[in-house]
Amino acid sequence: MASTAARTEQLSYREARERVMAAVRPLQPENIAVAEARGRALRRRVIASHPLPPFRNSSMDGFAVLAADLERASAQSPATLPVVEVIAAGHTPSRPLGKGEAMRIMTGAMLPEGADAVVPVEDAEAIRSPEGRERVHFARPARPGLNVREAGLDLASGAVALEEGRELSAHDLALLVSLGETKVPVGPRVSAAVLSTGDELLEVDEPLKPGAIRDSNRPMLGALLEECGARVVTSRRLPDDPARVAENMKKLLEVADVVITVGGVSAGEFDPVKLALPEVGEIGLWRVAMKPGRPQAFGTPRGRLYFGLPGNPASVACVFEALVRPALRKLQGFAVLDRPRLPVRAAARIESRAGRVDFVRVTLERRGDAFWATPAGDQTSGHVAPQARAHALLVVPEETAALEEGQAADALLLRWPEAGPS
Ligand code: AMP
Ligand code: MG
Helix, strand or coil, X not given: CCCCXXXXXXXXXXXXXXXXXXXXXXXXXXXXXXXXXXXXXECCCEECCCCECCCCEECCCEEEECHHHHCCCCCCCCEEEEEEEEECCCCCCCCCCCCCCEEEECCCCECCCCCCEEEEHXXXXXXXXXXXXXXXXXXXXXXXXXXXXXXCCCECCCCEEECCCCECCHHHHHHHHHCCCCEEEECCCEEEEEEEECCCEECCCCCCCCCCEECCHHHHHHHHHHHCCEEEEEXXXXXXXXXXXXXXXXXXXXXCCEEEEECCCCCCCCCHHHHHHHHHCCEEEEEEEEECCCEEEEECHHHCEEEEECCCHHHHHHHHHHHHHHHXXXXXXXXXXXXXXXXXXXXXXXXXXXXXXEXXXXXXXXXXXXXXXXXXXCCCCCCCHHHHHCCEEEEECCCCCEECCCCEEEEEECCCCCCCCC
């Protein structure tokens, strides 16, 4: 074990983010069934190989007609046409519609050639003769194109259906399947390993004892990782023992694309991650001008991504949003890397400091057209309750010393404020 810790660099948040993003190369895409692809990053632009709908069809149950045949129809003098065929969905008309004829047609069925409008059943009166022949009366004219869905009206052949980098939604799957796409190339799920450090940490089911707290960062990180597409392959807790931390980090770097350690990177005398780094290699210690979350480590040892997060829960949560999430999203090939950015206004003066970016845990309240942000309690980085209460992280930019009441800023939306009890 090397006894000297790595040199600590001072970086602005922008510099740190640029370095992290420059180190991330998107992973090779994998082809998966469309039905399994929700939430994944689409890795090629999808072009419509045929029009949608693929054929001209009816949007109503009714009668396919030639609008010109109904031109003079009125309640006093209805147009009366013989019904020459019934076209069900999934079937094709046996022949074109002749002038002076009607065909019964179901929603989604192919329009016969020669027809240019569909009169809904409720606007027509069908009468069957004793011999079984059907005729239909129309008391009004029909506009050409009425209830007709033209081929390609939904999406033209050759049009862009979905752009590369898109996070596939349930609705996107419907579009892909409509176009006959069976498999799509998507970003693979990133494998991630989490290692928390601290002699003071307990498992959730252990009784509290003096000086000890529960390891809350590991389940939070596991959930955050899963939420942004990663698969947690290992999540482990270690005591403040640099040798064990080094040994575990090396092992985890063999099995995971991304390794995250929690705690032990700051100025404490027993900070085990800091002491383990020289052994693991290609990792730098950083002081990033952000609050919370200043002391960090980052590197690409063995071609993997490594993040050394500080231990305080709010720091873990903020550095995750500020650096880890965008990196994980880029690895998978997403075009959008961050949480949604919502323009908000400060509901009260919010202290910060020029020269660093503050991530303030805030609740949001809608007043008229705007969302107003209020700090969700004390911003101490050791607190867990304000983090749970927060709807968003308000970003106070580096050049801003404080936000005055009413001043505009952006917030990274963690959850929609109007979605239920706070
Ligand atoms: P450290 O960065 O190791 O100095 O830890 C900073 C603070 O975060 C200390 O108060 C730790 O007890 C706390 N802490 C570290 N790791 C965790 C964890 N996994 N869960 C909850 N609190 C933690
Ligand atoms: Mg510690």
